[in-house]
Amino acid sequence: MPLSDNAAPARYPLAIIGAGALGLHFAARLADVLRVAVIGRDAEHAARLRAGVEVGGQRYCADAFAAAQPPRADWVIVLVKAGDTTAAATIAERMQPLGVLSLQNGLTGDLLRAHCRAPRVDQGITTEGAYRERTAAGERVQPSGAGETLLPPGFEPVAQILAQAGLHARIEPDIARARLAKLLVNVAINPLAALYRVPNGALLEPPYREALDTLVREAWPVLHAEGLALDLDAALARVHAVATATAANRASMLQDVLAGRRTEIDAITGALLQMGARQGRALPTHAAIHRQIKALEPPAAA
Ligand SMILES: NC(=O)c1ccc[n+]([C@@H]2O[C@H](COP(=O)([O-])OP(=O)(O)OC[C@H]3O[C@@H](n4cnc5c(N)ncnc54)[C@H](OP(=O)(O)O)[C@@H]3O)[C@@H](O)[C@H]2O)c1
Numbered sequence: 072m073p074l075s076d077n078a079a080p081a082r083y084p085l086a087i088i089g090a091g092a093l094g095l096h097f098a099a100r101l102a103d104v105l106r107v108a109v110i111g112r113d114a115e116h117a118a119r120l121r122a123g124v125e126v127g128g129q130r131y132c133a134d135a136f137a138a139a140q141p142p143r144a145d146w147v148i149v150l151v152k153a154g155d156t157t158a159a160a161t162i163a164e165r166m167q168p169l170g171v172l173s174l175q176n177g178l179t180g181d182l183l184r185a186h187c188r189a190p191r192v193d194q195g196i197t198t199e200g201a202y203r204e205r206t207a208a209g210e211r212v213q214p215s216g217a218g219e220t221l222l223p224p225g226f227e228p229v230a231q232i233l234a235q236a237g238l239h240a241r242i243e244p245d246i247a248r249a250r251l252a253k254l255l256v257n258v259a260i261n262p263l264a265a266l267y268r269v270p271n272g273a274l275l276e277p278p279y280r281e282a283l284d285t286l287v288r289e290a291w292p293v294l295h296a297e298g299l300a301l302d303l304d305a306a307l308a309r310v311h312a313v314a315t316a317t318a319a320n321r322a323s324m325l326q327d328v329l330a331g332r333r334t335e336i337d338a339i340t341g342a343l344l345q346m347g348a349r350q351g352r353a354l355p356t357h358a359a360i361h362r363q364i365k366a367l368e369p370p371a372a373a
Pocket residue numbers: 088089090091092093094110111112113138150151152153155158159162174175176177197198199200201202203215323335
């Protein structure tokens with residue numbers, strides 16, 4: 072149970088699974104407008120979150136719970152890394168929610184649906200940003216730029232809550248296309264930045280630019296056949312625009328590789344490769360990059 076002054080409600084209006092960079096960024100903002108349950112990895116993590124964590128320069132004491140004892144909640148947002156999606160789906164189902172929304176990178180909706188039988192389970196996208204930093208006192212979360220959050224139809228109450236908290240959020244009627252557009256950017260920028268260990272902007276210059284454009288050209292027919300509403304020139308322009316706008320950033324996959332963590336390559340490039348296999352289209356450059364990133368990951372836990 073949380074150690075908050077106010078007793079925990081029998082049912083929270085909203086919960087977030089994944090108390091990392093983005094989860095705590097969202098939770099701290101949303102806590103200004105309603106009670107938010109934050110699900111930490113274990114009891115020790117939950118205790119640290121209840122004691123308070125610095126988020127965007129403010130101390131945030133979360134209504135935190137261990138993953139083994141989640142409270143009931145109407146709506147659940149999943150913000151664990153893609154490799155932890157199955158565990159998060161199981162936790163979410165135990166919360167007996169009306170709906171579960173992933174805002175993760177990569178395509179995780181099918182996996183979430185396979186392990187969680189809530190009435191609505193779907194995936195939106197967000198360009199909100201945040202990162203975790205080690206400090207002498209432990210850890211803090213820093214927002215790294217306001218973005219936009221697009222939610223699938225059926226998640227209107229969640230969109231309304233996000234907007235009340237001052238976040239830029241709306242329902243996107245064609246969320247599948249929006250996810251494909253984000254996947255296009257992720258399959259091009261994320262693995263290359265991680266492989267060459269460069270900030271996003273460097274990918275626009277030689278010697279990386281050729282590889283970046285090759286990845287876009289190879290991915291485009293597959294994503295277009297799935298419903299991506301961009302022609303090839305627009306797809307290239309979209310990826311270049313994101314690399315320019317985030318020129319100084321270190322992509323999350325690069326951060327994962329540098330920290331010796333698993334990456335989200337399976338939910339990103341792996342998802343593209345699965346689409347290609349379904350369509351009978353070869354994606355040799357993406358397949359090679361997938362293998363190279365997998366080789367950089369630590370061995371899976373037994
Ligand atoms: N950060 C951003 O700017 C950003 C922007 C857009 C999208 N995203 C996406 O959002 C997702 C989350 O990213 P992030 O940067 O916030 O990652 P993160 O900082 O690593 O946070 C993930 C959190 O989930 C926890 N977790 C893992 N498995 C769990 C489980 N079974 N039960 C409870 N908690 C669990 C992790 O605990 P441990 O630390 O113990 O593993 C960690 O606290 C990713 O898909 C990412 O691609 C992030």
